[in-house]
Amino acid sequence: MTLQEIMAVDEKYYMNTFGKRLPVAFDHGKGMYLYTEDGQDYMDMFAGIAVTALGHCHESFTKAVQEQVGKLLHTSSLYYIKNQALLAKKICDCSVADRVFFCNSGAEANEGAMKLAKIYYYKQGREKYEIITLNNSFHGRTLATVAATGQPKYQKPYKPLVPGIKHVDINDFEGLEAAVTDKTCAIMLEAVQGESGVHICTDEYLLKVRKLCDERDILLIFDEVQTGMGRTGEMFAYQTTPVEPDIFTLAKALGNGVPIGALCAKESVAKGFEPGDHGGTFGGNPLATAAGMAVFEAFEKENILDNVRKMGDYFEDRVKALNSSDILEIRRKGLMIGLQMPQGRAAEVQKKLFEDRVLVGCVGGHTLRILPPLIISKTDIDIFIAKLGEALA
Numbered sequence: 001m002t003l004q005e006i007m008a009v010d011e012k013y014y015m016n017t018f019g020k021r022l023p024v025a026f027d028h029g030k031g032m033y034l035y036t037e038d039g040q041d042y043m044d045m046f047a048g049i050a051v052t053a054l055g056h057c058h059e060s061f062t063k064a065v066q067e068q069v070g071k072l073l074h075t076s077s078l079y080y081i082k083n084q085a086l087l088a089k090k091i092c093d094c095s096v097a098d099r100v101f102f103c104n105s106g107a108e109a110n111e112g113a114m115k116l117a118k119i120y121y122y123k124q125g126r127e128k129y130e131i132i133t134l135n136n137s138f139h140g141r142t143l144a145t146v147a148a149t150g151q152p153k154y155q156k157p158y159k160p161l162v163p164g165i166k167h168v169d170i171n172d173f174e175g176l177e178a179a180v181t182d183k184t185c186a187i188m189l190e191a192v193q194g195e196s197g198v199h200i201c202t203d204e205y206l207l208k209v210r211k212l213c214d215e216r217d218i219l220l221i222f223d224e225v226q227t228g229m230g231r232t233g234e235m236f237a238y239q240t241t242p243v244e245p246d247i248f249t250l251a252k253a254l255g256n257g258v259p260i261g262a263l264c265a266k267e268s269v270a271k272g273f274e275p276g277d278h279g280g281t282f283g284g285n286p287l288a289t290a291a292g293m294a295v296f297e298a299f300e301k302e303n304i305l306d307n308v309r310k311m312g313d314y315f316e317d318r319v320k321a322l323n324s325s326d327i328l329e330i331r332r333k334g335l336m337i338g339l340q341m342p343q344g345r346a347a348e349v350q351k352k353l354f355e356d357r358v359l360v361g362c363v364g365g366h367t368l369r370i371l372p373p374l375i376i377s378k379t380d381i382d383i384f385i386a387k388l389g390e391a392l393a
């Protein structure tokens with residue numbers, strides 16, 4: 001099928017929620033590169049929106065998934081699943097979580113987090129059900145997570161929204177404090193807001209938020225759907241801050257492309273869920289959890305976190321050396337990178353890069369959003385910076 005034929009079928013039959021996509025369809029991938037059927041290579045600096053942390057067709061990951069596909073895909077959680085148990089243990093071993101529940105996406109993980117916060121207090125016979133999130137956050141597209149997402153453009157058609165959710169500005173502690181009531185059960189935030197263009201919570205703010213949560217008996221939820229699994233240079237972004245959450249959520253890179261989400265919580269909170277309180281058909285099935293285990297193994301064997309830290313610093317140095325007047329600000333944690341540009345310029349640069357067969361993201365025309373696979377090397381960064389320099393020229 002030609003690209004034009006694929007586009008014609010897509011435009012006739014696929015629900016048009018994505019608008020006009022970039023005019024390309026990929027057939028296969030390897031490492032940092034995606035390839036069209038006729039062999040054109042594209043450098044992938046967006047990793048399928050922060051998903052393919054190990055790059056495409058990573059050797060040991062692919063082998064593990066292929067083996068699992070040949071053995072068993074799905075049984076349901078009516079029975080024990082070895083990798084479900086082992087992956088839950090892996091996450092707990094390297095985090096503050098004591099228990100994990102698996103689902104299929106980031107939105108679903110955040111739904112679970114909000115449900116857990118509510119039921120945790122409900123079981124204590126207390127009326128605490130309000131949730132506070134941040135403006136410009138992104139928590140997903142289900143009805144509850146779209147209400148939690150602090151961006152009116154995603155909410156407007158779905159009113160009345162799930163009630164009890166308030167939004168306040170990032171790093172505005174006084175605003176947050178003023179929004180808290182005796183009915184607040186949770187504050188949910190991204191330590192680094194991704195979708196809205198890489199905005200970082202300050203340590204000072206997070207320390208105050210944690211203290212407020214402790215004083216007012218409120219659960220602190222970190223949405224680590226995008227930041228989780230090494231993106232910021234630690235396995236979880238909260239580990240780059242001075243605070244710990246009570247609950248955190250994962251998805252995206254946890255399965256390196258095999259859909260999986262995770263709701264992770266401290267024991268005291270996790271016990272809010274008892275048999276029958278939550279569930280799902282697919283969550284943590286043998287395939288998804290084999291993928292998650294293979295991701296953890298690759299992280300350990302290849303020292304991915306160390307690479308993220310080193311390559312993140314190198315990337316920033318190289319961007320600075322471009323000395324471009326179009327780059328107004330570099331916002332970055334690890335390999336979660338936002339380059340602020342004059343309005344409209346980032347969209348132009350994204351288009352030029354695409355024409356040069358390099359994939360990056362763009363927020364509102366003003367921020368170039370770069371989320372490379374975490375296996376990126378200095379050579380890859382040099383190639384990208386040369387292309388970015390040309391696009392900016």
Ligand SMILES: Cc1ncc(COP(=O)(O)O)c(C=O)c1O
Pocket residue numbers: 049104105106107108110138139140141190194195223224225226227251252
């Ligand atoms: C921080 C954050 N939370 C939640 C989501 C929703 O995840 P999903 O698209 O897997 O439902 C996203 C997706 O971009 C995200 O970045």
